[in-house]
Ligand SMILES: Nc1ncnc2c1ncn2[C@@H]1O[C@H](COP(=O)(O)OP(=O)(O)O)[C@@H](O)[C@H]1O
């Protein structure tokens with residue numbers, strides 16, 4: 309007897325419908341699986357047979373063939389357990405085959421028949437064939453699935469649950485409430501905790517407003533890490549589309565915390581400097597997203613930048629330009645989105661104290677040069693804002709000192725500037741903020757008064773700007789003007805923007 313159970317496969321975060329065809333025929337008892345299953349899918353044979361037996365069904369000793377169609381695409385992961393098991397139950401006549409076909413199934417099975425949660429449920433659920441009556445998923449994944457599934461989501465805890473439902477006990481399964489998408493994020497840190505550092509705060513606000521990359525240079529203890537950790541608190545909340553995109557990536561990577569269906573906070577990823585190139589960029593035989601993709605719609609913070617593996621840093625240049633990563637493997641290539649703000653921090657020299665107001669630095673100038681040379685020109689070029697951070701004197705750090713401005717008003721100013729950009733780039737698919745403005749639009753959107761133009765040209769020749777650095781300074785000027793609500797860029801805006809590139813000349817001669 310022949311049966312069909314529907315499910316989905318995943319490549320990266322792209323889902324594609326898969327039909328699990330099960331044939332049960334006379335012949336020597338055997339169980340074969342075809343249709344490009346990878347090892348994890350092939351192993352499901354053992355789990356499925358045990359789960360079926362332990363759920364109280366006994367499959368007849370026949371020749372079993374499972375085909376995963378389309379046969380040309382690789383199937384990966386344990387989520388095929390459930391559709392295969394249901395297909396077998398239908399082929400064996402335990403549940404109605406006609407009814408089984410009207411639903412989709414995804415989930416891993418334990419040997420005792422329990423259904424276990426799987427990675428990637430949000431993107432998977434978006435890929436089921438439309439027009440189905442429902443999607444059976446592990447209860448732990450149900451709210452995630454409900455966000456993107458075109459069909460009703462039916463949470464189940466065991467294979468027996470599925471069989472009961474298909475045999476007509478649907479009343480036992482209440483309809484899942486639609487997930488709440490509007491809850492604001494909660495932040496554990498706030499800019500109020502940062503004393504002084506007015507220039508750094510301003511630079512971070514500009515970076516947040518325009519989505520600009522930022523590099524902080526300063527001695528240990530200057531507060532670089534502290535400032536960086538507070539950047540997410542002034543970014544505008546994720547839009548629903550952004551939240552779904554980000555959740556898809558985290559779901560595929562298996563990083564959604566238990567009970568979380570949707571990522572609500574902008575990601576803040578801070579990989580250790582020992583991270584490998586695939587860890588940073590993405591990779592593996594079944595490609596997984598790297599840190600650049602996990603930071604999609606958020607912040608990638610690289611603390612102690614020169615300590616990172618040089619080739620990993622260089623590999624980041626391409627995703628920084630295109631906002632996507634393509635991970636190629638022998639047969640397939642997988643695309644992951646990677647639109648992130650790069651936030652980097654570093655000491656000015658190996659000992660760290662080169663620019664410290666009171667401590668002496670004991671590095672030779674060639675040591676300093678070698679240290680700085682770990683950051684390549686092209687990478688530096690892609691960072692719009694370079695910022696020197698000096699440590700605060702201890703008298704400004706005590707508990708009696710005035711707290712700094714809290715994150716909320718900063719976030720509101722950022723949101724106002726982002727709203728202007730939202731209108732400016734309305735209708736453009738891939739551009740959301742000034743940092744992403746393509747060169748072809750600079751003319752249209754960066755109208756600049758004559759004094760501003762003159763200042764920019766002077767600065768460009770004095771600091772030896774590359775064409776890319778010139779455009780980046782112009783984009784930062786645009787953001788500063790947006791923060792002020794000005795349509796036209798003037799000399800004050802430009803002056804502030806170009807000073808954020810002046811450091812390059814001081815350090816990297
Ligand atoms: N401006 C500041 N306001 C309040 N505390 C500060 C400030 N700067 C530094 N600190 C304190 O010093 C600690 C070390 O700062 P950190 O961010 O780790 O420095 P860095 O990363 O530059 O080495 C912080 O955890 C914080 O307690």
Ligand SMILES: [Mg+2]
Pocket residue numbers: 529532533534611
């Ligand atoms: Mg630090």
